[in-house]
Structure formats: structure tokens, C-alpha cells
Amino acid sequence: MTTGHIPITSSELSTLWIIYQKKTMMVRVIEFFLSNNQDAEAIEILQTFHEGESNFVNELRNIFTQEGAAVPIGFTENDVNLNAPKLFDDIFEVMYLRMMMKVASGLHALHISMSYRKDIMDLYKRFSAFAEDTCEKTTQFLLSKGVLPKSPVVTLPNHVEFAEKKNYRSGFKITGHRRSLNTVEVAYLYQAIESNVDGMKLMTGFAQVAKKKDIRDYFFRGKELSKTIITKSSEILLDSDINPPSTPAGRVTDSTVSTFSDKLMMYNTSLLNTFGFGSNAIGTTFSLRKDLPLKMIPIAKDVFDFANDGGDLMIEHGLLEEPPQMEDRTQLSKGQSK
CATH class of the missing domain: 1.20.1260.10 (Ferritin, core subunit, four-helix bundle)
Incomplete structure (x- = not known):
């Protein structure tokens, strides 16, 4: 023991x-x-x-x-x-x-x-x-407060069904009937839109108060990326006659006075990038319509590139605190230390 x-x-x-x-x-x-x-x-x-x-x-x-x-x-x-x-x-x-x-x-x-x-x-x-x-x-x-839109109510199933034809996964039909989204797909699309509506407003505020120009430009780029994700996800919902979530609430003021340090805002953005990238991956994994992952994969790449550029920007400005390091055995064996 x-x-x-x-x-x-x-x-x-x-x-x-x-x-x-x-x-x-x-x-x-x-x-x-x-x-x-x-x-x-x-x-x-x-x-x-x-x-x-x-x-x-x-x-x-x-x-x-x-x-x-x-x-x-x-x-x-x-x-x-x-x-x-x-x-x-x-x-x-x-x-x-x-x-x-x-x-x-x-x-x-x-x-x-x-x-x-x-x-x-x-x-x-x-x-x-x-x-x-x-x-x-x-x-x-x-x-x-009436400012949080819920995902749509759906008619509850009265029996269980199994997919019998491969076209259940098809999303490419130019003519004929394309199956509507299932509730799992709708749930993750709603999550993506809701998160990016909040993220868009956050990036707008950060862009207004950041001190360094390249960091302000980075937040503006993040705002535009959120808008793209909202637009593409909304189009998928509308294609199945589902209204995308929207709310007029949550306003950014016109303040341009430095509120948070660039370090804090960049770290907050990095954290949300990681969350967004993971959510996108999970949503893609659970989608059973082949066209949806193809539409979301380019977005995932854009999020990855945005996050990667953010990391470089933090290092460039000395804003990235290093996590604890493992021992460098090669250096130790040579009698050297960091």
C-alpha cells in the first residue's frame, strides 16, 4: 500500500x-x-x-x-x-x-x-x-428576459426507425427530395450559431479597445470568421425550413478605452478557438448527411488557421506564458540547464 x-x-x-x-x-x-x-x-x-x-x-x-x-x-x-x-x-x-x-x-x-x-x-x-x-x-x-432563443420544438417520434437506404446520408441531390436535418444535426448547428453570435460581439468589443493595431486587426478577423460560421450554419437550417436562432440582445457599446490587456483578450480568444474547433469536430462527427461535413471542414480549417496565427501573435508580443516544461534529458546529460 x-x-x-x-x-x-x-x-x-x-x-x-x-x-x-x-x-x-x-x-x-x-x-x-x-x-x-x-x-x-x-x-x-x-x-x-x-x-x-x-x-x-x-x-x-x-x-x-x-x-x-x-x-x-x-x-x-x-x-x-x-x-x-x-x-x-x-x-x-x-x-x-x-x-x-x-x-x-x-x-x-x-x-x-x-x-x-x-x-x-x-x-x-x-x-x-x-x-x-x-x-x-x-x-x-x-x-x-426573453433574449435566449431555444432550438425548435419537434414532433416527437411515436416509433423507432432504421436507415434502410444509403441516400439517407446523401445531401447532394440536385433534383428530388433531400432528407431534412435530424435533431442531432440541428442541435450542433444551433450550438455553432449561438456560440458565434456571442463570439462575434465579443470580438467586436475586443477590436475596439485593443492597444496594438495588429491585435485589433486580429479581433476584426475573428468577428468576420464568426459571421461566416453564422451565415453558413443558418443557410443549412433554412434549407430544411428551420429558422436560425437570433436575438437583438447583447449590445457592444461605443467605448474605445482600454478595458482589458491585450494579453487577456488574446488568451480569451485562444480559449474560445479551442472550444469552437472541438465543437465543430464533434458536430461533424455526429452528422449523418455527407454534405454537412464537407461544408463545415473548410470552416474548421479557417478556425485552425485563425488560432494558429493568434498563437504566433501572442509570442511576437510576449503575451504567451509558457506551461511547465518536461526535463530536457539531452541538455541535462551535457551538464546544461535552461
Whole structure:
């Protein structure tokens, strides 16, 4: 039986490092939202999240210290200007939090499967529960405001069917009947549109307040990429007589005063790129109509190229904090160190 301290593994260290970056970023963003939000119910949701996320950051910091590892820098008070004018309206601030809780839920589910120590697995369980609870609160808030479009109601099946002909997967018929989308395909298309509507507004705000021109241009490019994804996904829905989701809510103000550091906004964009790329891949995998993956694959390439260029841009401007490195055995054997 193993006794004493169980060393942390490389995968556990890496996931804790990733989550520390994300949570310190979220603390700063929500801190700014709380400085100017006027909706009492929204403030309560944001305040509860900020307190819980701040406590998690302290727990993570303690783990790094106890393990003898350097505490990451992450994001600090230097990455947010609390005196800047409001950048997004009250509704969008809650939309943003909901969007980020989708990302968090996916990360925590993955990271618990990459952990071995019970205390770290328990930590991710609490992270997941907190993210899911916040997602529920933000969803119900937006529904109560009438600003969150739901996916369409469908006639419930009264029997089970199996695909008997190969043309079930066909989407290329020029004449004749092309089968309508199934509910799985609709669900992922709705997800893509909803996420990119939020992403488009976020990129618009970031482009207005970024300090460096090439970074402003990058966010503008991200806005245009989101618009392309929204357009292509909406066309697929409309082809099956399904209205794409839309909402007039969630406004970007006309502020051009630096709100967040370029580092924070670039990292936030990188995180959403990863989430978008993964969601696109999953949606393509579950699609049974052959034409849909062919339409989505070029978009996936555009997202990949956008993310890759963002990484280069972060390195160019010294905005990319390096994750913990594995030992370089070649250098060590030569008596050298970094």
C-alpha cells in the first residue's frame, strides 16, 4: 500500500496550470462587469460567481505552493482597467458568462479523466458542479428576459426507425427530395450559431479597445470568421425550413478605452478557438448527411488557421506564458540547464 505524499503527475500539473490561467482571467473579467452592471439579478449571479471563482484560484495557488511548483502569473489586476467605460451591456455580460461556463464544463470533464490523485479529482468535481450551476443560473436569467432563443420544438417520434437506404446520408441531390436535418444535426448547428453570435460581439468589443493595431486587426478577423460560421450554419437550417436562432440582445457599446490587456483578450480568444474547433469536430462527427461535413471542414480549417496565427501573435508580443516544461534529458546529460 502506498503511503506518504503522492507526487503530482505531468498531466495533473498541466491541467491545473490551464485552469489557473482560465480562472484568473475570469476573475478579472467579472470584476470589471461588476464595476458597472446595473441589473440587480445579474449582479447577484456575477457576484456569486466572482466569489466562488476567487476561492478556487486561492485553492489552486495553494496546491502549486504545496507541491513546490512556481505559481503561474495568470492574470492580475494589471490586466483590467476598472475605471474604463462600460464595454458591453448588462445582458451580454451574462451571455458571456454562460458561454464561458460551457467551455469550463467541457474542460473540467476532460481534466478529471486526466487526473489520478483523489484530491485533484475531487477538486475538478467541485469545479464542474460550480460551472454547471452557473450555466443553469445564466440560462434561466436569459430565458426570463426573453433574449435566449431555444432550438425548435419537434414532433416527437411515436416509433423507432432504421436507415434502410444509403441516400439517407446523401445531401447532394440536385433534383428530388433531400432528407431534412435530424435533431442531432440541428442541435450542433444551433450550438455553432449561438456560440458565434456571442463570439462575434465579443470580438467586436475586443477590436475596439485593443492597444496594438495588429491585435485589433486580429479581433476584426475573428468577428468576420464568426459571421461566416453564422451565415453558413443558418443557410443549412433554412434549407430544411428551420429558422436560425437570433436575438437583438447583447449590445457592444461605443467605448474605445482600454478595458482589458491585450494579453487577456488574446488568451480569451485562444480559449474560445479551442472550444469552437472541438465543437465543430464533434458536430461533424455526429452528422449523418455527407454534405454537412464537407461544408463545415473548410470552416474548421479557417478556425485552425485563425488560432494558429493568434498563437504566433501572442509570442511576437510576449503575451504567451509558457506551461511547465518536461526535463530536457539531452541538455541535462551535457551538464546544461535552461
